[in-house]
Amino acid sequence: MINPWSSKQYFDYNKLKKDFGIEDTDDYFDNYLFKRHLIFGQRSLDYIEYAINNKMKFNAVTGLMPSGHMHLGNKVTIDQLIYFQSLGADVFITVADLESYATRNIPLEKAKEIAINEYIANYISMGLKPCRIYFQSNDSDTQGLSFILSNETNMSELKAIYGLDDSSSILHVNSPIIQASDVLHSQLKKFGGAAPTIVPVGVDQDPHIRLMRDIAQRLRIYNVKIENNRIAVYIKGKDDPHKYIDNAVDVLGKNHYETEKNYEYRSINIKNSTANDKIKIDLLLANEEKDYNNFTFIGPSATFQRLETGLKGGKMSSSVPDSLIALNDSEEDATRKIKHAVTGGRKTVEEQKQFGGNPDICPVFELYNYHVKDDDYVQRVYDECKGGARMCGPCKKEAAENISMFLKNLRDKKDESLSKLNDYLINKSF
Numbered sequence: 001m002i003n004p005w006s007s008k009q010y011f012d013y014n015k016l017k018k019d020f021g022i023e024d025t026d027d028y029f030d031n032y033l034f035k036r037h038l039i040f041g042q043r044s045l046d047y048i049e050y051a052i053n054n055k056m057k058f059n060a061v062t063g064l065m066p067s068g069h070m071h072l073g074n075k076v077t078i079d080q081l082i083y084f085q086s087l088g089a090d091v092f093i094t095v096a097d098l099e100s101y102a103t104r105n106i107p108l109e110k111a112k113e114i115a116i117n118e119y120i121a122n123y124i125s126m127g128l129k130p131c132r133i134y135f136q137s138n139d140s141d142t143q144g145l146s147f148i149l150s151n152e153t154n155m156s157e158l159k160a161i162y163g164l165d166d167s168s169s170i171l172h173v174n175s176p177i178i179q180a181s182d183v184l185h186s187q188l189k190k191f192g193g194a195a196p197t198i199v200p201v202g203v204d205q206d207p208h209i210r211l212m213r214d215i216a217q218r219l220r221i222y223n224v225k226i227e228n229n230r231i232a233v234y235i236k237g238k239d240d241p242h243k244y245i246d247n248a249v250d251v252l253g254k255n256h257y258e259t260e261k262n263y264e265y266r267s268i269n270i271k272n273s274t275a276n277d278k279i280k281i282d283l284l285l286a287n288e289e290k291d292y293n294n295f296t297f298i299g300p301s302a303t304f305q306r307l308e309t310g311l312k313g314g315k316m317s318s319s320v321p322d323s324l325i326a327l328n329d330s331e332e333d334a335t336r337k338i339k340h341a342v343t344g345g346r347k348t349v350e351e352q353k354q355f356g357g358n359p360d361i362c363p364v365f366e367l368y369n370y371h372v373k374d375d376d377y378v379q380r381v382y383d384e385c386k387g388g389a390r391m392c393g394p395c396k397k398e399a400a401e402n403i404s405m406f407l408k409n410l411r412d413k414k415d416e417s418l419s420k421l422n423d424y425l426i427n428k429s430f
């Protein structure tokens with residue numbers, strides 16, 4: 001079981017992909033995070049690819065928990081968000097201030113200050129363009145939608161997914177629904193309606209993704225399925241299906257699909273379709289459906305990123321400050337932490353020269369791999385390390401110079417970024 005609330009998990013990514021049906025990311029996007037497999041898996045990324053290729057609206061959604069410091073390990077999510085925004089995504093970001101109050105006792109005013117200074121200012125300095133950032137404590141759209149979504153699941157399902165039992169906090173019952181609402185509200189009519197939505201996450205969040213995909217599907221009237229390599233559409237609910245079937249057939253006909261309708265079985269067979277038509281037909285029918293369903297959603301897509309290793313080995317953790325580099329760290333602090341990082345190097349320089357180092361287990365190499373975009377440069381670091389031409393001391397110094405340059409750039413831009421906050425924040429919390 002993957003537990004989204006545990007901070008002590010290490011993952012065998014290949015096993016997770018197999019056990020939970022997470023798919024490969026190969027060949028999706030010409031971006032270093034994908035090419036280097038730092039994003040190791042995905043769910044229905046083909047919807048996002050389809051939206052981009054067809055110049056359709058799509059959303060990218062994430063959340064931040066305002067506690068502690070934003071650090072390099074959190075940065076990949078924002079790198080993805082900025083990348084998807086550059087491809088046309090409308091970006092939505094939740095500030096989970098109520099959650100940080102409930103779980104970490106952080107007062108809302110303090111959470112607001114942390115969110116702005118530690119996270120949002122850095123997002124803007126990293127290149128995030130204006131988008132919708134909202135505080136959970138003061139957002140009626142997501143609060144109202146949570147109410148609707150909570151009607152689509154029950155305790156036995158939550159127990160099966162999350163391992164909840166009778167002693168579980170009600171907050172743990174509410175939390176997945178709130179997260180589903182944070183993601184799905186981006187598809188409410190007021191924000192443009194049903195649209196493919198990408199959620200970049202760590203794999204520990206996959207249970208939430210699976211649940212919100214199921215809930216989105218349950219709220220649909222048109223259920224689009226692949227059957228024998230053709231598309232079939234089923235009409236859910238108990239209403240008279242004539243209107244839904246006739247309207248769908250009309251829309252499909254305008255898009256050159258030949259259909260066979262069956263009112264008794266509440267279904268439409270699309271005779272000249274193949275499995276490849278599923279996304280197109282699903283999006284066509286979602287667009288049709290939203291005229292009579294206020295809560296029409298496309299199941300969110302997800303990318304899953306590999307966790308960056310802490311500088312002390314193991315996980316980056318705020319309880320071990322030297323395991324991570326915070327984005328508000330000084331260059332001196334970052335350099336000191338990198339200098340004392342564990343490496344994949346040999347015991348002696350002679351051995352390193354003779355046998356080479358092991359960048360595959362080296363957190364210093366990860367600093368290059370996760371945070372330097374130049375593929376040739378990162379490949380050279382890898383090859384030099386493996387081939388024994390690179391020693392750990394100078395390699396750490398070089399990594400520290402790269403990271404320091406990045407941190408200095410953020411600090412230099414911070415005042416300007418703070419002056420732009422009004423282009424991003426749509427409410428100001430309690």
Ligand code: SF4
Pocket residue numbers: 343344345346357358359362363364365381385386390391392393395396
């Ligand atoms: S040379 Fe660099 S990449 Fe290789 S093991 Fe040492 S610190 Fe890591």
